[in-house]
Amino acid sequence: MARAGVTVERLAEAAAELADEVGLENVTVSELARRFGVKDASLYSHIRNAHELRVRVAVLALAELADLVAAALAGRAGKEALVAFANAYRDYAREHPGRYAAMQVELDPETARASAARRHSDMTRAILRGYSLAEPDQTDAVRLLGSTFHGFVSLEQTGGFRHHARAADESWNRTLDTLDVALRNWPVQTA
Amino acid sequence: MARAGVTVERLAEAAAELADEVGLENVTVSELARRFGVKDASLYSHIRNAHELRVRVAVLALAELADLVAAALAGRAGKEALVAFANAYRDYAREHPGRYAAMQVELDPETARASAARRHSDMTRAILRGYSLAEPDQTDAVRLLGSTFHGFVSLEQTGGFRHHARAADESWNRTLDTLDVALRNWPVQTA
DNA sequence: TGTAGAATCCTAGGAGTCCTAGGGAGAGTG
DNA sequence: CACTCTCCCTAGGACTCCTAGGATTCTACA
Numbered sequence: 048m049a050r051a052g053v054t055v056e057r058l059a060e061a062a063a064e065l066a067d068e069v070g071l072e073n074v075t076v077s078e079l080a081r082r083f084g085v086k087d088a089s090l091y092s093h094i095r096n097a098h099e100l101r102v103r104v105a106v107l108a109l110a111e112l113a114d115l116v117a118a119a120l121a122g123r124a125g126k127e128a129l130v131a132f133a134n135a136y137r138d139y140a141r142e143h144p145g146r147y148a149a150m151q152v153e154l155d156p157e158t159a160r161a162s163a164a165r166r167h168s169d170m171t172r173a174i175l176r177g178y179s180l181a182e183p184d185q186t187d188a189v190r191l192l193g194s195t196f197h198g199f200v201s202l203e204q205t206g207g208f209r210h211h212a213r214a215a216d217e218s219w220n221r222t223l224d225t226l227d228v229a230l231r232n233w234p235v236q237t238a
Numbered sequence: 239m240a241r242a243g244v245t246v247e248r249l250a251e252a253a254a255e256l257a258d259e260v261g262l263e264n265v266t267v268s269e270l271a272r273r274f275g276v277k278d279a280s281l282y283s284h285i286r287n288a289h290e291l292r293v294r295v296a297v298l299a300l301a302e303l304a305d306l307v308a309a310a311l312a313g314r315a316g317k318e319a320l321v322a323f324a325n326a327y328r329d330y331a332r333e334h335p336g337r338y339a340a341m342q343v344e345l346d347p348e349t350a351r352a353s354a355a356r357r358h359s360d361m362t363r364a365i366l367r368g369y370s371l372a373e374p375d376q377t378d379a380v381r382l383l384g385s386t387f388h389g390f391v392s393l394e395q396t397g398g399f400r401h402h403a404r405a406a407d408e409s410w411n412r413t414l415d416t417l418d419v420a421l422r423n424w425p426v427q428t429a
Numbered sequence: 430t431g432t433a434g435a436a437t438c439c440t441a442g443g444a445g446t447c448c449t450a451g452g453g454a455g456a457g458t459g
Numbered sequence: 460c461a462c463t464c465t466c467c468c469t470a471g472g473a474c475t476c477c478t479a480g481g482a483t484t485c486t487a488c489a
Contacts, residue, residue, distance in 0.1 A: 050437060050484070072263070077475060088477075089438045097476065153396050186404040187412040190390065193398070194413065198389025199381065205344050207384070213377040221378040221425070222385065229420040234412070244466080268446060279448075280467045288447065 051085045055093050058083075059103035066104055066145025074100060074145070101152055106162045108146035112139050113163040116170055125177035126227045132174055133196055133223055140200040147200070168193075178230040188230060195226060244274050246284050250294035257295055257336025265291060265336070292343050297353045299337035303330050304354040307361055316368035317418045323365055324387055324414055331391040338391070359384075369421040379421060386417060 061082055066074045076097050080087040094100055112135070119135040120128055140147040154162060171189045180188055199222060202208060208215045252273055257265045267288050271278040285291055303326070310326040311319055331338040345353060362380045371379050390413060393399060399406045 053437080075475065076477085085437095086439065087475080088440080088479095091477065092437060151392070151396050156401070159397075159401070183404050183408070184412070186402065187409040187416075190393070190399060190406075190409045191386070191413050191416060194389035194393055195382070195386045196389065197393060198385035198387065201342070201392060202381070202385055202388060205342050206350075208381060210347070210350070211377065213374050215381075217374070218378045218381045221375070222382050224425040225378075225382060225420045228423055228425045229416050232419055232423060234415040234419045266446065267448085276466095277468065278446080279450095279469080282448065283466065 051083045051089075053083050053085060053090065053093055055103070058090065058093055058100070059107050062100050063104045063107050063143070063146050063149070066149060067143050068145070071101065071104070071145045071148040074104070076100065101149055102154060102158060104146060104149035105152050105154060106158065108143065108150045109163040109167065111143075111146070112136070112150070113166040113170070115139055116167070120170060120173065126223075128174045128177060129192075129227055129230075130223050132170065133219075136196050137200050137203075137219065140204065144204060147204075175230070178233070180230070180233055184233060188233070191229075192226065195222065244276060244281065244284055246294070248274075249281065249284055249291070250298050253291050254295045254298050254334070254337050254340070257340060258334050259336070262292065262295070262336045262339040265295070267291065292340055293345065293349060295337060295340040296343050296345060297349065299334065299341045300354040300358065302334075302337070303327070303341070304357040304361070306330055307358070311361060311364065317414075319365045319368060320383075320418055320421075321414050323361065324383075324410075327387050328391050328394075328410065331395065335395060338395075366421070369424070371421070371424055375424055379424070382420075383417065386413065 058079065061079055062074050065079065065082070076090055076094075077087045079100070080090050083090075094103070116132055116135045119131040123131050154164070168189055171192055172185060174192070175185055175188055178188070199219060203215050208218070249270065252270055253265050256270060256273070267281055267285075268278045270291070271281050274281075285294075307323055307326045310322040314322050345355070359380055362383055363376060365383070366376055366379055369379070390410060394406050399409070
């Protein structure tokens with residue numbers, strides 16, 4: 048009998064595709080084995096357990112998105128960079144909802160270090176070069192941007208904005224305008 | 239044999255507690271039945287399926303948080319109201335991670351209408367009275383606030399801020415300062 | 430080329446979960 | 460007391476995760 052040619056890489060890729068199709072919580076070892084024409088027990092020589100599958104999707108997604116963001120950021124600065132970053136982020140989440148959901152799973156410290164998570168915060172910091180913020184304000188701003196982008200995309204995905212006339216796109220653009228203004232008028236310490 | 243006294247309300251309450259203890263994804267019909275000293279099949283005369291359990295936790299959490307936010311908002315306005323709202327939100331998420339996660343499940347339109355979701359957006363709008371924003375900017379601002387709060391709390395929960403010296407609390411306070419400034423200097427339409 | 434060892438896949442099966450079907454026992458009502 | 464409704468039961472099917480141990484295929488090296 049011919050071998051199915053299962054590898055961890057192909058498994059992660061297939062799991063990511065499956066996640067985008069049916070949602071991350073429906074990514075199952077059995078279904079994946081079915082897609083490879085293999086018994087589910089066979090997959091356990093490639094992965095340790097079902098959780099590792101999700102972690103691998105997360106790592107894959109983090110790397111993919113980091114590449115996309117890097118490309119979007121190339122040659123841009125200031126607000127242009129902010130908008131490019133944000134749109135790359137949001138577009139990815141909409142095209143790959145399962146991969147995006149996977150990015151939110153908690154990674155153990157080692158996996159997190161080996162992942163592209165660092166590249167993400169580094170690129171966010173790069174955006175802030177256009178706004179002249181020193182530490183620790185820079186870290187606060189990185190967190191503000193990350194929070195707002197993720198929060199918007201997350202609420203949009205779970206249908207939070209659907210039952211209202213105002214289009215999500217317009218709110219998104221105004222959100223970016225607002226962030227741009229906020230970064231340029233970063234508040235001085237009040238406490 | 240004495241009856242266990244299972245009701246939908248007690249089920250939802252127990253499911254919410256279980257979710258806070260072991261995470262929403264580990265809220266299982268079987269475990270819940272165990273806690274009531276009852277066979278799992280017995281619960282299906284109270285709920286239709288496992289999904290309904292999570293929906294009921296979501297509805298419960300939305301109502302609880304709406305009450306807390308309403309109390310926090312009483313007698314406050316402007317930035318004070320903004321901060322009170324935000325802290326009530328974040329505190330709830332930290333004290334009740336499972337309930338909070340449940341709030342992010344997609345509700346069907348009917349359930350959403352019957353839930354406290356509307357109270358949440360109404361109260362967010364109430365905050366904005368201190369900032370004199372007309373529609374559609376008000377809707378955009380509501381979404382910005384919701385996104386930022388949810389995004390921050392969500393990233394904080396999945397450990398996004400843990401591997402950095404800067405304390406999350408301080409970033410949170412600066413985020414609120416920034417939002418306050420942003421709402422007071424709401425950008426005029428650029429496009 | 431022959432073969433040892435590693436990698437890949439298999440069968441078999443246990444445990445847990447979700448859910449349905451159908452039956453019996455307690456509680457309240459006439 | 461009898462009737463009915465609700466609650467809870469047993470029984471069991473389908474699916475998932477995962478382990479153990481065996482068989483097959485591929486690879487590399489003598």
